[in-house]
Amino acid sequence: MSALPAGSGPSLPRDLFLLDPAVAFLNHGSFGATPRVVFEDGVAWQRELERQPVEFLARRLGPLLAEARGALAAHVQAAPDDLAFVPNATTALNLVAHSLRLQPGDEILTTDHEYGAMDRMWRMICARTGAVYRPVPVDLPVTTAETVVETVWQAVSPRTRVLFLSHLTSPTALVLPVQRLCQRARAAGLLSIVDGAHALGQVPLNLTDLGADFYTANAHKWLGAPKGAAFLHARSEVQALLEPLVISWGEASPCRTGRRFLDEVQWPGTHNPAAYLAVPAALRFWAENHGDAVLARCRALARHTRAALNARTQLAPLCPESEEWFAQMAAVFLPPCDGPRLQADMYAHHRVEVPVIRWRDRVLLRFSIAPYNSEDDVTRLLSALSDGLRRQGITLPR
Numbered sequence: 485m486s487a488l489p490a491g492s493g494p495s496l497p498r499d500l501f502l503l504d505p506a507v508a509f510l511n512h513g514s515f516g517a518t519p520r521v522v523f524e525d526g527v528a529w530q531r532e533l534e535r536q537p538v539e540f541l542a543r544r545l546g547p548l549l550a551e552a553r554g555a556l557a558a559h560v561q562a563a564p565d566d567l568a569f570v571p572n573a574t575t576a577l578n579l580v581a582h583s584l585r586l587q588p589g590d591e592i593l594t595t596d597h598e599y600g601a602m603d604r605m606w607r608m609i610c611a612r613t614g615a616v617y618r619p620v621p622v623d624l625p626v627t628t629a630e631t632v633v634e635t636v637w638q639a640v641s642p643r644t645r646v647l648f649l650s651h652l653t654s655p656t657a658l659v660l661p662v663q664r665l666c667q668r669a670r671a672a673g674l675l676s677i678v679d680g681a682h683a684l685g686q687v688p689l690n691l692t693d694l695g696a697d698f699y700t701a702n703a704h705k706w707l708g709a710p711k712g713a714a715f716l717h718a719r720s721e722v723q724a725l726l727e728p729l730v731i732s733w734g735e736a737s738p739c740r741t742g743r744r745f746l747d748e749v750q751w752p753g754t755h756n757p758a759a760y761l762a763v764p765a766a767l768r769f770w771a772e773n774h775g776d777a778v779l780a781r782c783r784a785l786a787r788h789t790r791a792a793l794n795a796r797t798q799l800a801p802l803c804p805e806s807e808e809w810f811a812q813m814a815a816v817f818l819p820p821c822d823g824p825r826l827q828a829d830m831y832a833h834h835r836v837e838v839p840v841i842r843w844r845d846r847v848l849l850r851f852s853i854a855p856y857n858s859e860d861d862v863t864r865l866l867s868a869l870s871d872g873l874r875r876q877g878i879t880l881p882r
Protein backbone atom coordinates (compact mmCIF):
# COMPACT_ATOMS: atom_id res chain seq x y z
CA MET A 485 0.00 0.00 0.00
CA SER A 486 1.31 3.48 -0.77
CA ALA A 487 2.21 5.70 2.20
CA LEU A 488 -0.26 8.08 3.80
CA PRO A 489 0.05 11.67 2.57
CA ALA A 490 2.43 13.80 4.66
CA GLY A 491 0.73 15.89 7.33
CA SER A 492 -1.93 13.25 8.04
CA GLY A 493 -1.35 13.52 11.81
CA PRO A 494 0.07 11.25 14.51
CA SER A 495 -1.09 7.75 15.44
CA LEU A 496 -1.14 6.59 19.07
CA PRO A 497 1.07 3.78 20.39
CA ARG A 498 -0.89 0.54 20.50
CA ASP A 499 0.18 -0.09 24.09
CA LEU A 500 -1.93 2.86 25.26
CA PHE A 501 -4.72 0.31 24.70
CA LEU A 502 -5.18 -3.16 26.19
CA LEU A 503 -5.42 -4.88 22.82
CA ASP A 504 -3.67 -8.14 21.92
CA PRO A 505 -0.62 -7.00 19.88
CA ALA A 506 -0.82 -10.13 17.71
CA VAL A 507 -4.15 -9.07 16.21
CA ALA A 508 -4.68 -6.51 13.44
CA PHE A 509 -7.79 -5.14 15.16
CA LEU A 510 -9.83 -3.46 12.46
CA ASN A 511 -13.20 -3.83 14.17
CA HIS A 512 -13.33 -0.98 16.67
CA GLY A 513 -16.90 -0.46 15.44
CA SER A 514 -18.45 -3.51 17.10
CA PHE A 515 -17.54 -2.91 20.74
CA GLY A 516 -14.83 -0.21 20.84
CA ALA A 517 -11.55 -0.70 22.70
CA THR A 518 -10.72 1.22 25.86
CA PRO A 519 -7.45 3.08 26.50
CA ARG A 520 -5.60 1.69 29.54
CA VAL A 521 -5.89 4.89 31.59
CA VAL A 522 -9.62 5.12 30.99
CA PHE A 523 -10.09 1.47 31.92
CA GLU A 524 -8.05 2.05 35.11
CA ASP A 525 -10.20 5.05 35.94
CA GLY A 526 -13.29 2.82 35.73
CA VAL A 527 -11.65 0.21 37.96
CA ALA A 528 -10.70 2.94 40.46
CA TRP A 529 -14.35 4.04 40.67
CA GLN A 530 -15.42 0.48 41.27
CA ARG A 531 -12.85 0.09 44.10
CA GLU A 532 -13.99 3.35 45.60
CA LEU A 533 -17.58 2.10 45.56
CA GLU A 534 -16.62 -1.10 47.39
CA ARG A 535 -14.77 0.80 50.18
CA GLN A 536 -18.08 2.17 51.43
CA PRO A 537 -21.00 1.09 49.24
CA VAL A 538 -23.66 3.04 51.14
CA GLU A 539 -21.65 6.24 51.22
CA PHE A 540 -20.87 5.87 47.51
CA LEU A 541 -24.24 4.79 46.09
CA ALA A 542 -26.63 6.54 48.49
CA ARG A 543 -24.77 9.82 49.07
CA ARG A 544 -22.05 10.48 46.54
CA LEU A 545 -23.45 9.00 43.34
CA GLY A 546 -25.93 11.80 42.56
CA PRO A 547 -23.30 14.59 42.51
CA LEU A 548 -20.76 12.33 40.75
CA LEU A 549 -23.23 11.50 37.99
CA ALA A 550 -24.14 15.18 37.65
CA GLU A 551 -20.45 16.01 37.14
CA ALA A 552 -19.98 13.26 34.54
CA ARG A 553 -23.18 14.27 32.73
CA GLY A 554 -22.02 17.87 32.74
CA ALA A 555 -18.72 16.98 31.05
CA LEU A 556 -20.44 14.80 28.45
CA ALA A 557 -23.22 17.34 27.82
CA ALA A 558 -20.63 20.06 27.13
CA HIS A 559 -18.93 17.73 24.65
CA VAL A 560 -22.16 17.06 22.72
CA GLN A 561 -23.56 20.60 23.08
CA ALA A 562 -26.60 19.69 25.12
CA ALA A 563 -28.12 20.73 28.44
CA PRO A 564 -26.87 18.35 31.19
CA ASP A 565 -30.38 17.73 32.53
CA ASP A 566 -31.60 16.51 29.12
CA LEU A 567 -29.06 13.71 29.05
CA ALA A 568 -29.15 10.52 31.13
CA PHE A 569 -26.62 7.72 31.34
CA VAL A 570 -27.82 4.29 30.23
CA PRO A 571 -25.77 1.11 29.77
CA ASN A 572 -26.03 1.03 25.98
CA ALA A 573 -27.88 2.31 22.92
CA THR A 574 -30.11 -0.77 22.91
CA THR A 575 -31.47 0.13 26.35
CA ALA A 576 -32.02 3.77 25.36
CA LEU A 577 -33.93 2.84 22.21
CA ASN A 578 -36.03 0.27 24.06
CA LEU A 579 -36.88 2.89 26.63
CA VAL A 580 -38.09 5.32 24.00
CA ALA A 581 -39.87 2.76 21.79
CA HIS A 582 -41.71 1.16 24.71
CA SER A 583 -42.90 4.61 25.86
CA LEU A 584 -44.63 5.56 22.64
CA ARG A 585 -48.10 4.00 23.12
CA LEU A 586 -48.27 3.11 19.45
CA GLN A 587 -51.72 2.52 17.99
CA PRO A 588 -52.74 0.06 15.26
CA GLY A 589 -51.73 1.49 11.88
CA ASP A 590 -49.16 3.96 13.25
CA GLU A 591 -46.04 3.87 11.10
CA ILE A 592 -42.39 4.00 12.12
CA LEU A 593 -40.47 5.11 9.07
CA THR A 594 -36.84 4.07 8.76
CA THR A 595 -34.22 2.93 6.22
CA ASP A 596 -33.02 -0.52 5.24
CA HIS A 597 -29.57 0.29 6.73
CA GLU A 598 -30.53 -0.09 10.40
CA TYR A 599 -28.92 -2.26 13.06
CA GLY A 600 -30.49 -5.74 13.19
CA ALA A 601 -31.32 -5.72 16.91
CA MET A 602 -33.19 -2.44 16.55
CA ASP A 603 -35.10 -3.72 13.51
CA ARG A 604 -36.07 -6.70 15.66
CA MET A 605 -37.11 -4.46 18.57
CA TRP A 606 -39.43 -2.37 16.39
CA ARG A 607 -40.92 -5.45 14.71
CA MET A 608 -41.70 -7.04 18.08
CA ILE A 609 -43.27 -3.84 19.39
CA CYS A 610 -45.27 -3.49 16.17
CA ALA A 611 -46.46 -7.11 16.41
CA ARG A 612 -47.84 -6.30 19.88
CA THR A 613 -49.39 -2.93 19.08
CA GLY A 614 -50.49 -3.28 15.45
CA ALA A 615 -48.15 -0.48 14.40
CA VAL A 616 -46.12 -0.85 11.19
CA TYR A 617 -42.33 -0.72 10.84
CA ARG A 618 -41.52 0.61 7.37
CA PRO A 619 -37.90 0.48 6.15
CA VAL A 620 -37.45 2.64 3.05
CA PRO A 621 -34.91 1.20 0.58
CA VAL A 622 -31.94 3.58 0.28
CA ASP A 623 -29.99 2.20 -2.68
CA LEU A 624 -26.22 2.07 -3.03
CA PRO A 625 -24.16 3.82 -4.10
CA VAL A 626 -25.55 6.89 -2.42
CA THR A 627 -24.83 10.10 -4.33
CA THR A 628 -26.06 13.21 -2.53
CA ALA A 629 -27.53 13.95 0.88
CA GLU A 630 -30.51 15.60 -0.87
CA THR A 631 -31.31 12.34 -2.67
CA VAL A 632 -31.28 10.39 0.60
CA VAL A 633 -33.46 13.01 2.32
CA GLU A 634 -35.96 12.94 -0.55
CA THR A 635 -35.95 9.13 -0.78
CA VAL A 636 -36.85 8.84 2.90
CA TRP A 637 -39.23 11.77 2.90
CA GLN A 638 -41.34 10.66 -0.08
CA ALA A 639 -42.35 7.62 2.03
CA VAL A 640 -43.95 9.76 4.77
CA SER A 641 -47.70 9.18 4.89
CA PRO A 642 -50.55 10.46 7.06
CA ARG A 643 -49.99 7.35 9.22
CA THR A 644 -46.32 8.11 9.91
CA ARG A 645 -45.74 8.90 13.58
CA VAL A 646 -42.05 8.32 14.04
CA LEU A 647 -38.89 8.76 11.99
CA PHE A 648 -36.18 6.39 13.22
CA LEU A 649 -32.67 6.72 11.75
CA SER A 650 -29.12 5.69 12.45
CA HIS A 651 -26.71 8.60 12.45
CA LEU A 652 -23.93 6.26 11.26
CA THR A 653 -25.33 3.04 9.82
CA SER A 654 -24.07 -0.29 11.08
CA PRO A 655 -23.97 -2.57 8.00
CA THR A 656 -23.00 0.11 5.48
CA ALA A 657 -21.06 2.58 7.71
CA LEU A 658 -22.70 5.64 6.13
CA VAL A 659 -23.25 9.00 7.79
CA LEU A 660 -26.94 9.76 7.14
CA PRO A 661 -28.19 13.37 6.79
CA VAL A 662 -30.05 13.13 10.11
CA GLN A 663 -30.10 16.84 10.90
CA ARG A 664 -32.06 17.68 7.75
CA LEU A 665 -34.44 14.78 8.27
CA CYS A 666 -35.03 15.69 11.93
CA GLN A 667 -35.83 19.28 10.91
CA ARG A 668 -38.39 18.04 8.39
CA ALA A 669 -39.85 15.63 10.93
CA ARG A 670 -40.28 18.41 13.48
CA ALA A 671 -41.95 20.68 10.93
CA ALA A 672 -44.33 17.84 9.98
CA GLY A 673 -45.17 16.96 13.60
CA LEU A 674 -43.39 13.58 13.58
CA LEU A 675 -41.25 12.33 16.43
CA SER A 676 -37.61 11.79 15.49
CA ILE A 677 -35.45 9.13 17.12
CA VAL A 678 -31.77 8.91 16.18
CA ASP A 679 -29.57 5.91 16.88
CA GLY A 680 -26.12 7.47 17.16
CA ALA A 681 -24.45 4.33 18.53
CA HIS A 682 -21.34 4.98 16.37
CA ALA A 683 -21.35 8.78 16.38
CA LEU A 684 -19.95 9.87 19.75
CA GLY A 685 -16.17 10.16 19.38
CA GLN A 686 -16.25 9.61 15.62
CA VAL A 687 -18.06 12.69 14.31
CA PRO A 688 -18.55 16.07 16.04
CA LEU A 689 -21.92 16.20 17.80
CA ASN A 690 -24.06 19.23 18.42
CA LEU A 691 -27.30 17.79 19.73
CA THR A 692 -28.92 21.20 20.05
CA ASP A 693 -28.47 21.92 16.33
CA LEU A 694 -29.17 18.35 15.30
CA GLY A 695 -32.62 18.67 16.83
CA ALA A 696 -33.68 15.02 17.23
CA ASP A 697 -36.42 14.49 19.80
CA PHE A 698 -34.52 11.48 21.16
CA TYR A 699 -30.86 10.77 20.47
CA THR A 700 -28.74 7.98 21.90
CA ALA A 701 -25.03 7.26 21.53
CA ASN A 702 -22.58 4.79 23.00
CA ALA A 703 -19.59 6.11 24.90
CA HIS A 704 -18.04 2.62 24.94
CA LYS A 705 -17.50 2.50 21.18
CA TRP A 706 -15.61 5.44 19.67
CA LEU A 707 -15.18 7.57 22.80
CA GLY A 708 -13.28 4.73 24.48
CA ALA A 709 -15.23 4.58 27.78
CA PRO A 710 -15.38 1.22 29.57
CA LYS A 711 -18.14 -1.11 28.37
CA GLY A 712 -21.62 -0.18 29.55
CA ALA A 713 -21.63 3.61 29.06
CA ALA A 714 -24.09 5.33 26.75
CA PHE A 715 -26.50 8.23 26.97
CA LEU A 716 -30.07 9.02 26.08
CA HIS A 717 -30.75 12.65 25.21
CA ALA A 718 -34.38 13.78 25.19
CA ARG A 719 -35.49 17.31 24.26
CA SER A 720 -37.12 18.84 27.31
CA GLU A 721 -40.41 19.19 25.34
CA VAL A 722 -40.71 15.41 24.84
CA GLN A 723 -39.36 14.10 28.15
CA ALA A 724 -42.87 13.73 29.57
CA LEU A 725 -43.56 11.03 26.96
CA LEU A 726 -41.00 8.70 28.53
CA GLU A 727 -41.98 5.86 30.83
CA PRO A 728 -39.29 4.02 32.79
CA LEU A 729 -38.20 0.73 31.24
CA VAL A 730 -37.33 -0.51 34.72
CA ILE A 731 -39.58 0.81 37.48
CA SER A 732 -37.56 1.62 40.57
CA TRP A 733 -37.53 4.44 43.17
CA GLY A 734 -38.04 7.28 40.69
CA GLU A 735 -38.21 10.61 42.53
CA ALA A 736 -37.18 8.87 45.77
CA SER A 737 -34.06 7.31 44.25
CA PRO A 738 -30.70 7.66 45.99
CA CYS A 739 -29.43 9.89 43.19
CA ARG A 740 -32.59 11.93 42.70
CA THR A 741 -32.34 15.26 40.94
CA GLY A 742 -35.91 16.52 41.05
CA ARG A 743 -36.13 16.09 37.25
CA ARG A 744 -38.56 13.29 36.38
CA PHE A 745 -36.66 12.21 33.25
CA LEU A 746 -33.40 11.72 35.14
CA ASP A 747 -34.99 10.27 38.26
CA GLU A 748 -36.81 7.58 36.26
CA VAL A 749 -33.71 6.58 34.27
CA GLN A 750 -30.66 7.06 36.51
CA TRP A 751 -31.49 4.52 39.19
CA PRO A 752 -32.71 1.24 37.64
CA GLY A 753 -31.85 -0.50 40.94
CA THR A 754 -28.40 -1.31 42.31
CA HIS A 755 -25.82 -1.29 39.55
CA ASN A 756 -22.18 -0.55 38.89
CA PRO A 757 -21.92 3.04 37.58
CA ALA A 758 -18.12 2.88 37.09
CA ALA A 759 -18.34 3.06 33.28
CA TYR A 760 -20.47 6.24 33.46
CA LEU A 761 -18.09 7.85 35.92
CA ALA A 762 -15.12 7.06 33.66
CA VAL A 763 -16.62 9.07 30.77
CA PRO A 764 -14.79 12.27 31.88
CA ALA A 765 -11.52 10.27 31.85
CA ALA A 766 -12.29 9.24 28.26
CA LEU A 767 -12.87 12.89 27.31
CA ARG A 768 -9.59 13.83 29.04
CA PHE A 769 -7.75 11.06 27.19
CA TRP A 770 -8.59 12.59 23.82
CA ALA A 771 -7.85 16.12 25.01
CA GLU A 772 -4.43 15.02 26.33
CA ASN A 773 -3.55 12.91 23.30
CA HIS A 774 -4.04 15.38 20.45
CA GLY A 775 -7.50 13.96 19.76
CA ASP A 776 -8.30 16.19 16.77
CA ALA A 777 -5.04 15.53 14.95
CA VAL A 778 -5.07 11.82 15.79
CA LEU A 779 -8.63 11.39 14.54
CA ALA A 780 -7.86 13.37 11.37
CA ARG A 781 -5.12 10.83 10.65
CA CYS A 782 -7.58 7.98 11.28
CA ARG A 783 -9.99 9.47 8.77
CA ALA A 784 -7.18 9.88 6.23
CA LEU A 785 -6.12 6.25 6.74
CA ALA A 786 -9.76 5.16 6.40
CA ARG A 787 -10.05 6.95 3.05
CA HIS A 788 -6.75 5.44 1.95
CA THR A 789 -7.84 1.94 3.03
CA ARG A 790 -11.17 2.23 1.27
CA ALA A 791 -9.46 3.29 -1.96
CA ALA A 792 -6.97 0.41 -1.67
CA LEU A 793 -9.74 -2.15 -1.09
CA ASN A 794 -11.86 -0.83 -3.96
CA ALA A 795 -8.80 -0.90 -6.22
CA ARG A 796 -8.08 -4.49 -5.16
CA THR A 797 -11.66 -5.72 -5.77
CA GLN A 798 -12.25 -3.39 -8.73
CA LEU A 799 -15.74 -2.76 -7.36
CA ALA A 800 -17.42 0.66 -7.14
CA PRO A 801 -17.38 2.58 -3.83
CA LEU A 802 -20.70 2.65 -2.02
CA CYS A 803 -20.56 6.40 -1.37
CA PRO A 804 -18.58 9.42 -2.58
CA GLU A 805 -15.05 10.02 -1.26
CA SER A 806 -16.04 12.59 1.35
CA GLU A 807 -16.19 13.06 5.10
CA GLU A 808 -19.81 13.93 4.57
CA TRP A 809 -20.41 10.17 4.12
CA PHE A 810 -17.90 8.33 6.29
CA ALA A 811 -15.34 9.00 9.01
CA GLN A 812 -13.25 6.26 10.66
CA MET A 813 -15.43 3.34 9.65
CA ALA A 814 -16.22 2.46 6.06
CA ALA A 815 -17.69 -0.42 4.10
CA VAL A 816 -16.72 -1.75 0.69
CA PHE A 817 -18.43 -4.22 -1.62
CA LEU A 818 -16.88 -7.65 -2.00
CA PRO A 819 -17.42 -10.07 -4.87
CA PRO A 820 -20.13 -12.71 -4.17
CA CYS A 821 -18.64 -15.11 -1.61
CA ASP A 822 -19.27 -16.96 1.65
CA GLY A 823 -18.94 -13.98 4.04
CA PRO A 824 -18.90 -15.82 7.40
CA ARG A 825 -16.23 -18.21 6.05
CA LEU A 826 -14.15 -15.30 4.75
CA GLN A 827 -14.30 -13.49 8.10
CA ALA A 828 -13.36 -16.68 9.98
CA ASP A 829 -10.48 -17.44 7.57
CA MET A 830 -9.03 -13.92 7.81
CA TYR A 831 -8.93 -14.29 11.59
CA ALA A 832 -7.74 -17.89 11.69
CA HIS A 833 -4.93 -17.52 9.15
CA HIS A 834 -3.92 -13.85 9.49
CA ARG A 835 -5.22 -12.68 12.89
CA VAL A 836 -7.10 -9.91 11.09
CA GLU A 837 -10.28 -9.02 12.99
CA VAL A 838 -12.74 -7.42 10.57
CA PRO A 839 -16.47 -7.99 9.99
CA VAL A 840 -17.89 -9.28 6.72
CA ILE A 841 -21.54 -8.33 6.51
CA ARG A 842 -24.49 -9.31 4.32
CA TRP A 843 -26.66 -6.35 3.30
CA ARG A 844 -29.55 -7.14 0.93
CA ASP A 845 -27.94 -9.61 -1.51
CA ARG A 846 -24.46 -8.06 -1.31
CA VAL A 847 -21.43 -8.97 0.75
CA LEU A 848 -19.65 -6.03 2.42
CA LEU A 849 -16.46 -5.71 4.39
CA ARG A 850 -16.65 -3.03 7.10
CA PHE A 851 -13.36 -1.86 8.53
CA SER A 852 -12.64 0.58 11.35
CA ILE A 853 -9.57 2.76 11.76
CA ALA A 854 -8.83 3.71 15.36
CA PRO A 855 -5.76 5.61 16.66
CA TYR A 856 -3.85 2.37 17.33
CA ASN A 857 -4.23 1.14 13.72
CA SER A 858 -1.19 1.36 11.47
CA GLU A 859 -0.63 1.13 7.76
CA ASP A 860 0.78 -2.31 8.49
CA ASP A 861 -2.66 -3.42 9.77
CA VAL A 862 -4.12 -2.31 6.44
CA THR A 863 -1.45 -4.21 4.47
CA ARG A 864 -2.34 -7.30 6.50
CA LEU A 865 -6.02 -6.74 5.74
CA LEU A 866 -5.36 -6.59 2.02
CA SER A 867 -3.38 -9.82 1.97
CA ALA A 868 -5.83 -11.58 4.32
CA LEU A 869 -8.68 -10.61 2.00
CA SER A 870 -6.92 -11.83 -1.14
CA ASP A 871 -5.95 -15.07 0.60
CA GLY A 872 -9.42 -15.61 2.10
CA LEU A 873 -11.11 -15.14 -1.27
CA ARG A 874 -8.52 -17.38 -2.97
CA ARG A 875 -9.53 -20.14 -0.54
CA GLN A 876 -13.01 -19.82 -2.09
CA GLY A 877 -11.65 -19.95 -5.62
CA ILE A 878 -11.92 -16.18 -6.19
CA THR A 879 -8.76 -14.48 -7.43
CA LEU A 880 -8.40 -10.73 -7.05
CA PRO A 881 -6.15 -8.76 -9.41
CA ARG A 882 -2.85 -7.79 -7.69
Ligand SMILES: Cc1ncc(COP(=O)(O)O)c(C=O)c1O
Pocket residue numbers: 513514572573574575598599602650652653654679681682702
Ligand atom coordinates in the same frame (compact mmCIF):
# COMPACT_ATOMS: atom_id res chain seq x y z
C1 LIG B 1 -26.33 1.39 14.70
C2 LIG B 1 -26.27 0.62 15.98
N1 LIG B 1 -27.25 0.77 16.88
C3 LIG B 1 -27.26 0.14 18.06
C4 LIG B 1 -26.21 -0.70 18.40
C5 LIG B 1 -26.27 -1.39 19.71
O1 LIG B 1 -25.26 -0.97 20.57
P1 LIG B 1 -25.22 -1.61 22.03
O2 LIG B 1 -24.99 -3.09 21.84
O3 LIG B 1 -24.06 -0.95 22.70
O4 LIG B 1 -26.51 -1.34 22.67
C6 LIG B 1 -25.16 -0.90 17.51
C7 LIG B 1 -24.05 -1.78 17.85
O5 LIG B 1 -23.13 -1.99 17.11
C8 LIG B 1 -25.20 -0.23 16.27
O6 LIG B 1 -24.24 -0.40 15.35
